[in-house]
Amino acid sequence: MTSPIDLTLAEARDALKARKLSAAELTETYAASMEAARPLNAFITETAEKARAMAAASDEKLARGEGGALEGIPLAVKDLYCTEGVATTAASHILDGFVPTYESTVTAKLWQAGAVLLGKTNLDEFAMGSSNLSSYYGPAVNPWTRASAPEVKLVPGGSSGGSAVAVAARAALAATGTDTGGSIRQPAAFTGITGMKPTYGRCSRWGIIAYASSLDQAGPMARNVRDTAIMMGAMAGHDPKDSTSVNRAVPDYEAALGRGVKGMRIGIPKEYRVDGLSPEIAALWEQGAEWLKAAGAEIVEISLPHSKYALPAYYIVAPAEASSNLARYDGVRYGLRVEGKNLNEMYMNTRGEGFGKETRRRILIGTYVLSAGYYDAYYLKAQKVRARLAEDFRNAWNACDMILAPTTPTPAFGLDEPQDDPVTMYLNDVFTITANLVGIPGLALPAGLSSDGLPLGLQLLGRPFDEETLFSAGQVMEEAAGFTAQPAFLKGRA
Numbered sequence: 001m002t003s004p005i006d007l008t009l010a011e012a013r014d015a016l017k018a019r020k021l022s023a024a025e026l027t028e029t030y031a032a033s034m035e036a037a038r039p040l041n042a043f044i045t046e047t048a049e050k051a052r053a054m055a056a057a058s059d060e061k062l063a064r065g066e067g068g069a070l071e072g073i074p075l076a077v078k079d080l081y082c083t084e085g086v087a088t089t090a091a092s093h094i095l096d097g098f099v100p101t102y103e104s105t106v107t108a109k110l111w112q113a114g115a116v117l118l119g120k121t122n123l124d125e126f127a128m129g130s131s132n133l134s135s136y137y138g139p140a141v142n143p144w145t146r147a148s149a150p151e152v153k154l155v156p157g158g159s160s161g162g163s164a165v166a167v168a169a170r171a172a173l174a175a176t177g178t179d180t181g182g183s184i185r186q187p188a189a190f191t192g193i194t195g196m197k198p199t200y201g202r203c204s205r206w207g208i209i210a211y212a213s214s215l216d217q218a219g220p221m222a223r224n225v226r227d228t229a230i231m232m233g234a235m236a237g238h239d240p241k242d243s244t245s246v247n248r249a250v251p252d253y254e255a256a257l258g259r260g261v262k263g264m265r266i267g268i269p270k271e272y273r274v275d276g277l278s279p280e281i282a283a284l285w286e287q288g289a290e291w292l293k294a295a296g297a298e299i300v301e302i303s304l305p306h307s308k309y310a311l312p313a314y315y316i317v318a319p320a321e322a323s324s325n326l327a328r329y330d331g332v333r334y335g336l337r338v339e340g341k342n343l344n345e346m347y348m349n350t351r352g353e354g355f356g357k358e359t360r361r362r363i364l365i366g367t368y369v370l371s372a373g374y375y376d377a378y379y380l381k382a383q384k385v386r387a388r389l390a391e392d393f394r395n396a397w398n399a400c401d402m403i404l405a406p407t408t409p410t411p412a413f414g415l416d417e418p419q420d421d422p423v424t425m426y427l428n429d430v431f432t433i434t435a436n437l438v439g440i441p442g443l444a445l446p447a448g449l450s451s452d453g454l455p456l457g458l459q460l461l462g463r464p465f466d467e468e469t470l471f472s473a474g475q476v477m478e479e480a481a482g483f484t485a486q487p488a489f490l491k492g493r494a
Contacts, residue, residue, distance in 0.1 A: 094354025104207025182432025
């Protein structure tokens with residue numbers, strides 16, 4: 001049999017059910033791989049002993065011919081999900097010592113399906129970033145390197161950078177992420193893996209530390225489309241504890257694979273041909289359209305006329321919601337406390353020391369745009385732009401069944417290369433944020449390599465709650481792309 005570390009999630013699942021492999025053996029393999037990947041800083045908290053106990057329980061179930069859809073599968077969880085009895089940090093100093101007494105709905109569903117927890121992964125602090133550089137625990141490192149400069153360490157993208165690294169470096173079979181403005185899809189593109197941002201309301205947000213409540217959505221990250229679909233099936237579902245959760249049946253996403261794209265109309269937004277788009281990614285975008293056309297789809301140009309306003313609207317709405325959500329971190333009830341002469345000074349000391357630079361910046365922006373005299377000028381106007389964007393997409397669905405676009409404007413950049421100008425950094429999200437603003441699903445997958453040997457990704461955007469069509473089309477593109485490249489880190493270990 002193939003080495004356990006080389007098995008996909010689907011292959012490992014089948015091998016476990018056939019008793020060709022034990023959950024204990026698979027977990028030990030990944031515990032060792034997680035240890036070997038420590039230089040990449042993918043994990044904030046490792047839970048190898050807990051994983052061994054969970055694997056032993058899975059083996060007992062499998063021996064009885066029982067077990068869930070993910071029985072015995074070792075997973076990594078973004079450290080934004082509350083996990084009962086396991087430290088949850090949101091990669092922030094202000095949550096030092098916080099150990100939840102409850103489990104998030106999504107992770108509870110994963111454990112009910114039989115999955116095994118390897119550890120909690122690194123991220124941008126409170127999910128605010130697209131590089132993983134704002135983590136209090138230091139940045140995660142992309143396992144890929146440039147062929148021309150292998151000594152330069154690259155960012156894995158963010159905010160779900162640690163989850164992306166864990167999957168790409170084979171330190172976990174799959175992982176959970178969250179996507180507020182591209183935080184699953186962008187790191188998936190930078191690390192050569194697959195990631196799904198589901199429709200808003202498809203996966204429960206209960207027990208996930210909030211950044212921007214109207215934008216955040218949990219989603220899966222895995223090596224390929226099939227594995228991502230399997231993960232999605234276990235994570236999705238209605239949750240009465242989450243008022244934004246939609247009471248809608250969860251389809252069999254894996255069964256949707258193989259439907260193809262014959263007769264479908266694929267939209268190409270003319271407004272997405274932006275300045276700064278890498279020529280290699282632009283060429284790959286054209287190639288992706290050709291792959292879908294060769295599989296029987298019709299390629300149509302569409303217009304999303306308000307998309308040029310999406311980025312500024314997002315960076316008003318998201319900080320505004322963050323300023324409200326992060327007000328609860330005050331040093332009184334849990335986490336870090338820095339004493340002061342009085343209550344106000346204690347608040348200021350705790351929040352000043354506990355929050356990092358980028359988090360403080362977004363809280364201040366959010367507080368400003370919600371303040372008297374500026375609410376109408378900024379926040380209300382951004383919400384009007386959001387409504388226009390939603391209208392653009394509703395019109396687009398009259399002309400097409402899904403949309404093909406780049407995931408990021410460039411390949412991964414160096415840890416020391418990001419500009420101090422935050423606006424330049426925010427442009428990494430230019431292709432991804434629209435899906436969050438209008439609540440639609442998006443699937444990102446690797447489609448090629450740059451001339452410097454770095455992964456390049458494309459994404460498919462679909463109608464609300466039509467993740468099945470995205471998975472089906474994604475599989476067509478995956479087969480056409482034939483992406484089998486591995487990061488230099490894995491070659492070095494081999």
